[in-house]
Amino acid sequence: MAIDQYVAEYRTRDWQEIEEGRLRIAMIGLGWWTLEEAMPAVEQSSFCETTVVISGDAEKAARVREENETVQRSLTYDEFHDGAATDAYDAIYVCTPNAFHKQYVETAAELDKAVLCEKPLEASVERAEELVAAADDGDIPLMTAYRMQTDPDVRRMRELIQEGAIGEPVAIEGHMTQTMLEVASDDVNQWRVNPDLAGYGASVMDLGIYPLNTARFVLGADPVAAQGSMRSKRQAFSDVPDEYASFMVEYDDGVVATCTASQNAQLSGRFSVIGTDGELTIDPIFLAQTPQTLRLRVDDRTVEIDSGRRDMMGDEMTEEFDYFADRVLRGADIGPDGEHGLLDMRALAAIYEAADTGERVKIA
Amino acid sequence: MAIDQYVAEYRTRDWQEIEEGRLRIAMIGLGWWTLEEAMPAVEQSSFCETTVVISGDAEKAARVREENETVQRSLTYDEFHDGAATDAYDAIYVCTPNAFHKQYVETAAELDKAVLCEKPLEASVERAEELVAAADDGDIPLMTAYRMQTDPDVRRMRELIQEGAIGEPVAIEGHMTQTMLEVASDDVNQWRVNPDLAGYGASVMDLGIYPLNTARFVLGADPVAAQGSMRSKRQAFSDVPDEYASFMVEYDDGVVATCTASQNAQLSGRFSVIGTDGELTIDPIFLAQTPQTLRLRVDDRTVEIDSGRRDMMGDEMTEEFDYFADRVLRGADIGPDGEHGLLDMRALAAIYEAADTGERVKIA
Numbered sequence: 166m167a168i169d170q171y172v173a174e175y176r177t178r179d180w181q182e183i184e185e186g187r188l189r190i191a192m193i194g195l196g197w198w199t200l201e202e203a204m205p206a207v208e209q210s211s212f213c214e215t216t217v218v219i220s221g222d223a224e225k226a227a228r229v230r231e232e233n234e235t236v237q238r239s240l241t242y243d244e245f246h247d248g249a250a251t252d253a254y255d256a257i258y259v260c261t262p263n264a265f266h267k268q269y270v271e272t273a274a275e276l277d278k279a280v281l282c283e284k285p286l287e288a289s290v291e292r293a294e295e296l297v298a299a300a301d302d303g304d305i306p307l308m309t310a311y312r313m314q315t316d317p318d319v320r321r322m323r324e325l326i327q328e329g330a331i332g333e334p335v336a337i338e339g340h341m342t343q344t345m346l347e348v349a350s351d352d353v354n355q356w357r358v359n360p361d362l363a364g365y366g367a368s369v370m371d372l373g374i375y376p377l378n379t380a381r382f383v384l385g386a387d388p389v390a391a392q393g394s395m396r397s398k399r400q401a402f403s404d405v406p407d408e409y410a411s412f413m414v415e416y417d418d419g420v421v422a423t424c425t426a427s428q429n430a431q432l433s434g435r436f437s438v439i440g441t442d443g444e445l446t447i448d449p450i451f452l453a454q455t456p457q458t459l460r461l462r463v464d465d466r467t468v469e470i471d472s473g474r475r476d477m478m479g480d481e482m483t484e485e486f487d488y489f490a491d492r493v494l495r496g497a498d499i500g501p502d503g504e505h506g507l508l509d510m511r512a513l514a515a516i517y518e519a520a521d522t523g524e525r526v527k528i529a
Numbered sequence: 530m531a532i533d534q535y536v537a538e539y540r541t542r543d544w545q546e547i548e549e550g551r552l553r554i555a556m557i558g559l560g561w562w563t564l565e566e567a568m569p570a571v572e573q574s575s576f577c578e579t580t581v582v583i584s585g586d587a588e589k590a591a592r593v594r595e596e597n598e599t600v601q602r603s604l605t606y607d608e609f610h611d612g613a614a615t616d617a618y619d620a621i622y623v624c625t626p627n628a629f630h631k632q633y634v635e636t637a638a639e640l641d642k643a644v645l646c647e648k649p650l651e652a653s654v655e656r657a658e659e660l661v662a663a664a665d666d667g668d669i670p671l672m673t674a675y676r677m678q679t680d681p682d683v684r685r686m687r688e689l690i691q692e693g694a695i696g697e698p699v700a701i702e703g704h705m706t707q708t709m710l711e712v713a714s715d716d717v718n719q720w721r722v723n724p725d726l727a728g729y730g731a732s733v734m735d736l737g738i739y740p741l742n743t744a745r746f747v748l749g750a751d752p753v754a755a756q757g758s759m760r761s762k763r764q765a766f767s768d769v770p771d772e773y774a775s776f777m778v779e780y781d782d783g784v785v786a787t788c789t790a791s792q793n794a795q796l797s798g799r800f801s802v803i804g805t806d807g808e809l810t811i812d813p814i815f816l817a818q819t820p821q822t823l824r825l826r827v828d829d830r831t832v833e834i835d836s837g838r839r840d841m842m843g844d845e846m847t848e849e850f851d852y853f854a855d856r857v858l859r860g861a862d863i864g865p866d867g868e869h870g871l872l873d874m875r876a877l878a879a880i881y882e883a884a885d886t887g888e889r890v891k892i893a
Contacts, residue, residue: 335773336789338702342803392756394777394785394889409699411777411785413758421758421775423787425700431808432828437799439706444795454829464796465818525758525887 169468177317180488182497183212188490191217191254191278193245193269194261195229203258204233206482212490217254219245246272255279256493258310258486262362263370264288267296274303279493281486283310285374285513286506288364293510297503308489308499309506313379313451315484318459318472322438322445323383330461331440334384337422339376339436341451345428346401357428358405365517366395366407373426373516375451377414378501378509379436386416388512390527393520399429412516453478532807532827535694541681542848544864545855547576552854555581555618555642557609557633558625559593567622568597570846576854581618583609610636619643620857622674622850626726627734628652631660638667643857645850647674649738649877650870652728657874661867672853672863673870677743677815679848682823682836686802686809687747694825695804698748701786703740703800705815709792710765721792722769729881730759730771737790737880739815741778742865742873743800750780752876754891757884763793776880817842 190213192199207213215233219240220226226239238250246268256279259269266287273280280300286309287293300307313319326334345357345367356362357371364370381387393412402408408429414422434451437444443463450457455477459470474480492499508528515526554577556563571577579597583604584590590603602614610632620643623633630651637644644664650673651657664671677683690698709721709731720726721735728734745751757776766772773791780786798815801808807827814821819841823834838844856863872892879890 331795335791335794336704336706336775338704338787338789338799340700340702340803342700344805390758392758392777392887392889394754394756394779396783398783409783409785411700411787413756413775413777413787415758419760419762419773421773421789423702423775423777423789425702425785425787425803427699427803430699430803430805431695431826433803433808433826435702435801439704439789439791439794439797441708441794444797462795462797523756523889525756 178484179320180315181491183491183494186212186490186494188213188256188493189216189254190214190486191219191245191257193219193257193259195220195222195225196260199258199260200229202478202482203260206479207486209479209483210486210490212494213486217250245269248276251276251278256281256489259283262356263364264292264362267292267299270296270307271299274299274305277303277305279306281308281310281489282506284378284506284509285364285370286503286510288362290510290514293507297507300503306493306499307503308492309501309503310485311378311382311501312481312485313375314382314501315488316481317484318447318457318470319379319383321459321470322447323385325445325461326383326438326440330443330463331438331445332442334420334438334440336439337376337380337420337437338439339380339422340425341372341375341434342425342427342430343372343432343452344430358402360404363405365513366410367402367405368407368410368426368428369393369412369516370513372428373410373412373424374509374513375434376422376424376436377512380414380416380420380422383438384416384418384420386418386420387508388414388528389417390415390525391512391515391519392525393516395520402429406517406520410520412520414512414516453481532694532825532830532832535689535692535825535832543684544679544852547855547858550576550854550858552577552620552857553580553618554578554850555583555609555621557583557621557623559584559586559589560624563624564593566842566846567624570843571850573843573847574850574854576858577850581614609633612640615640615642620645620853623647626720627728628656628726631656631663634660634671635663638663638669641667641669643670645672645674645853646870648742648870648873649728649734650867650874652726654874654878657871661871664867670857670863671867672856673865673867674849675742675746675865676845676849677739678746678865679852680845681848682811682814682821682834683743683747685823685834686811687749689809689825690747690802690804694807694827695802695809696806698784698802698804700803701740701744701784701801702803703743703786704789705736705739705798706789706791706794707736707796707816708794722766724768727769729877730774731766731769732771732774732790732792733757733776733880734877736792737774737776737788738873738877739798740786740788740800741876744778744780744784744786747802748780748782748784750782750784751872752778752892753781754779754889755876755879755883756889757880759884766793770881770884774884776884778876778880817845
């Protein structure tokens with residue numbers, strides 16, 4: 166039957182244009198994500214290398230330098246801001262609490278370094294605007310680190326939608342939940358429940374942004390309005406509104422996404438696009454669970470793609486870093502740029518405002 | 530591992546108490562659902578028999594009578610209202626456009642007949658209130674026909690939640706979509722897009738009510754507030770707001786359900802409950818697709834129950850009719866009664882109002 170053809174055409178790295186090259190990365194923020202996910206991913210990459218590590222803790226940075234052969238220099242944040250060792254790296258990867266992103270991007274702009282900045286871009290719309298303006302003023306490449314946009318299954322899902330495999334997309338369902346207090350049990354990582362560091366909240370900022378942005382990417386559409394419902398119950402979440410969050414986002418093509426995000430529920434992620442003639446689902450997704458499987462269902466027929474990857478996060482982050490390098494080394498435009506990340510900040514703010522007021526909020 | 534035990538305990542008809550008995554049913558409304566689903570289901574049932582058929586079309590009723598051995602009498606609606614053949618049936622099954630339900634229930638109350646009434650109960654909250662009041666005044670048994678409440682997988686899902694298999698439930702995702710214009714292509718069935726007959730709309734009234742009510746049933750909780758987003762694009766849906774609908778319902782235990790319903794999308798149904806320690810999903814569900822599979826996931830382990838049923842709708846309707854008979858013949862209270870159906874009517878009204886105003890609406 167016709168739907169089998171869609172599986173056969175599956176391929177990876179449709180974005181790659183360079184054959185060789187090396188982008189030297191300075192890692193900013195040495196939390197568990199950087200150490201356990203980002204640096205190993207860069208080590209596996211084709212076009213990136215970690216050459217500098219930067220932390221508030223000079224001893225920790227030195228230790229990480231010693232443990233990683235490619236790392237030439239370890240710096241404190243102050244040394245970075247003072248322009249130390251700029252010969253040793255070409256780009257920075259910003260992986261700190263949200264509210265610290267801006268200062269590193271501002272310095273990178275002054276130092277003329279490319280930036281791969283974790284999402285959400287900052288803790289508030291205003292700060293994200295300043296961050297993007299700084300990158301624009303410095304004329305540096307800025308990519309917002311949406312790893313799903315370089316995930317091969319997500320890219321294939323987007324292609325299938327474009328090819329008409331499900332007819333006209335009409336609705337999206339997505340959720341991302343985890344028990345954050347267990348995943349990141351050290352005190353350092355509890356910044357996610359501190360509004361001064363995280364921004365508007367804990368679950369939609371950190372997790373809800375995944376289905377929100379993945380929907381944008383696969384639809385090729387932008388969010389225009391949001392509604393939300395949130396609640397916090399446990400003491401650990403008393404400073405944020407969203408231990409549990411449900412929200413709806415309307416996109417400019419008319420599709421509505423219904424989403425769930427929680428930092429205190431079973432580790433789980435799923436993403437479905439329902440169309441007039443078929444349905445695409447990636448389950449599990451977002452959380453590095455395997456086997457990540459893309460399913461296309463048309464009438465009673467379902468075809469499945471298990472990408473075969475079993476080190477999901479490592480592979481996803483490797484794709485992301487190599488994509489970033491491909492763009493920076495060629496001097497090409499970078500897909501999810503600062504403006505792209507900024508629109509998500511506006512959508513996030515709208516979701517929180519909608520949940521607070523009980524009213525549908527337009528995304529300016 | 531511990532989760533296997535949950536599968537082993539699976540059993541059907543946990544509700545059944547009678548061993549024998551016969552409830553004689555008068556079918557009201559002889560559309561495709563009655564003829565192709567309800568009557569065959571009754572034929573398979575243990576405790577029901579179709580003995581009377583009632584239609585606006587006397588010739589059609591006579592033809593149906595001739596084609597079905599158990600059917601003794603065929604009546605017009607007027608003859609029914611006049612009290613004809615009351616010796617030939619004990620209960621009525623109301624399966625007409627929503628806005629006609631009330632008149633048949635009022636007459637059944639006068640004639641002292643039990644009622645199994647299709648959902649939604651009526652076309653508006655006010656009319657549903659009058660319907661329930663009529664049944665109360667006549668002191669007749671009234672069940673709202675939520676077939677998911679007697680579906681063995683749904684009942685098992687509820688038990689698993691009660692047994693703590695997923696910890697504390699925190700969020701629900703559900704959708705039900707179909708291409709109604711193709712499923713029910715005759716003009717007669719297009720009442721679903723006519724507000725005078727269907728009520729507030731086409732998709733949430735007819736389909737969205739499934740996840741809305743299934744959530745109530747498995748949580749043992751009632752809806753307290755709603756938000757919604759709807760749009761209609763095609764000419765066929767120009768009189769209703771909801772060719773496509775997305776909505777969120779908050780329940781009184783704090784759980785929020787995010788739902789999608791559409792009469793113009795791929796035939797698809799899924800229902801998931803995410804908890805603090807696990808996740809339960811029935812996929813597919815609602816639309817008689819097979820294999821209907823109940824999945825319990827805890828951490829990285831998933832156990833599956835394929836009920837083995839391959840005539841889903843027939844089996845579901847048989848369960849529902851036999852449950853109804855079990856309750857009526859014993860004179861026992863009936864699970865989803867009129868008040869239960871009435872609360873859904875208030876929830877439906879709130880969803881439509883919320884979508885219209887862009888504001889969260891409390892469900893009185």
